[in-house]
Amino acid sequence: MASKIQEILGSAAAIAKGMGITFKEMLQPTITEDYPDGPALFQERYRGAHQLQRDDNGMEKCVACFLCAAACPAECIYIEAAENTDKLRISGGERYASVYNIDYSRCIFCGYCVEACPTDAITHGHGFEIAAYNTSTLIIRKEQMLVKIPEGATPPAIPVPVAAGH
Ligand code: SF4
Numbered sequence: 357m358a359s360k361i362q363e364i365l366g367s368a369a370a371i372a373k374g375m376g377i378t379f380k381e382m383l384q385p386t387i388t389e390d391y392p393d394g395p396a397l398f399q400e401r402y403r404g405a406h407q408l409q410r411d412d413n414g415m416e417k418c419v420a421c422f423l424c425a426a427a428c429p430a431e432c433i434y435i436e437a438a439e440n441t442d443k444l445r446i447s448g449g450e451r452y453a454s455v456y457n458i459d460y461s462r463c464i465f466c467g468y469c470v471e472a473c474p475t476d477a478i479t480h481g482h483g484f485e486i487a488a489y490n491t492s493t494l495i496i497r498k499e500q501m502l503v504k505i506p507e508g509a510t511p512p513a514i515p516v517p518v519a520a521g522h
Pocket residue numbers: 427428429430431432433458462463464465466467468469470
């Protein structure tokens with residue numbers, strides 16, 4: 357009988373202790389994110405969707421060296437290189453990436469491409485809303501990754517396409 361009473365008292369004490377912690381936490385500030393009703397906050401080191409950076413003059417930093425593609429364990433980076441010319445200069449190097457795709461159905465966000473890049477052209481942003489029902493939409497193109505031309509920068513020499521028949 358005495359052991360039964362001890363058992364009941366032990367259980368009651370455990371419940372009281374647990375409820376005490378619950379009530380104490382109820383009075384503390386909320387530390388969980390209120391997403392999607394509130395902004396999602398990230399640590400600076402968070403590896404989100406990639407960004408292709410520009411230099412201070414607005415030129416693309418990528419010089420199409422293919423080192424990121426070589427370092428990628430998922431083989432999800434596709435690049436086509438083209439030569440800069442006097443009339444068409446896109447990057448500060450000899451070449452630029454005329455095509456730069458990342459297939460996010462394969463990317464594991466390991467960051468090896470970022471580490472391999474000698475010009476800091478490819479970086480991780482904080483974009484994370486990239487889920488899709490159709491994996492073919494997960495191939496992200498250069499135009500979607502390129503950051504805006506910095507304010508006040510001299511825009512790179514991008515020729516205006518000539519309309520057919522002119
Ligand atoms: S983060 Fe990793 S898997 Fe994704 S593109 Fe870069 S190297 Fe490849």
